[in-house]
Amino acid sequence: MYKKIGLALAFSPTCKAILSEAKRYKHLFQASLTLIHIGEKTEENENYLRLLMQDSQLDPETTEIIWEEGKPAKKILSICKREKIDLLLAGALKQENLYNYYVGSVARRILRKAVCSVMMLVEPAEEIKPIHEIVIDAEDQPYVQQAMQAGAYLGKAASVHLIHVVRELKLYGLAMSITSETSEFEKSEVRKSMVNEELKKVEEKLKGHDFDRLKVNAKIIAGKSGFELMQFSKRVGADLLIVSAPEKKFDLFDRVFRHDLEYIFADLPCNLLVVKA
Secondary structure, eight states: OOSEEEEEOOSSTTHHHHHHHHHHHHHHHTOEEEEEEESOOOHHHHHHHHHHHHHTTOOTTTEEEEEEOSOHHHHHHHHHHHTTOSEEEEEOOSBOOHHHHHHOOHHHHHHHHOSSEEEEESSOOSSOOOOOEEEEEOSSOTTHHHHHHHHHHHHHHTTOSEEEEEEEEOHHHHHHHOOTTOOHHHHHHHHHHHHHHHHHHHHHHHTTSOOTTSOEEEEEEESSTTHHHHHHHHHHTOSEEEEEOOSSOOOHHHHHTTOTTHHHHHBOOSEEEEEOO
């Protein structure tokens, strides 16, 4: 799937763990790895990075390193476009405070504006934990087929125990299908019929992707889009949530009147892969 992975690396307390995660995904996707550091290139910094790579067993001879100075988000996005990065890995705060939510951290700006797929690493660990459960959002978005492909690929490559393929039951559609005169039995039947229709759509999304020998749970959820997906991922203890990138870029309007995915971005339940073309 991804042939060229970029890692936005800052010299933070988690940088060694993030390098370990990058090594994991480099092997899973059989891809090349480019380290991107926005900061001054000094002998001290180069030596420090070399030691970090050595500890993470990353070969400096086969790993490209890009040093640039400037505004982190803008530079990282520019480098990804210039270097034709397929997948960008970056660390993320699990929950941002109100100020950072509206102003936008570096991670969130990257997530909203990148032209490639982006994976946010919420709790990177030096000792890599297995990926047991993946949640895939099966909503009708521009890159949903690529999201399904990523889930199937990672499911097999990482020997995942269970993949949840989730779709939303549109409550406004349910509300329009019933009236005040509808009996409880009729309401139940209408809901059951709509759930079955959504399950058929999930089955259609699964076609053409190699989910053979993988345990798949098709799940229909109801509630606020994005928010319920985030809550479901928390409930099942997902290790990775895969979503399709929306058709348009986020703006201030989306952050004040929340876009579906803003619920996820504001309180990441686990590692998040936002899939683009």
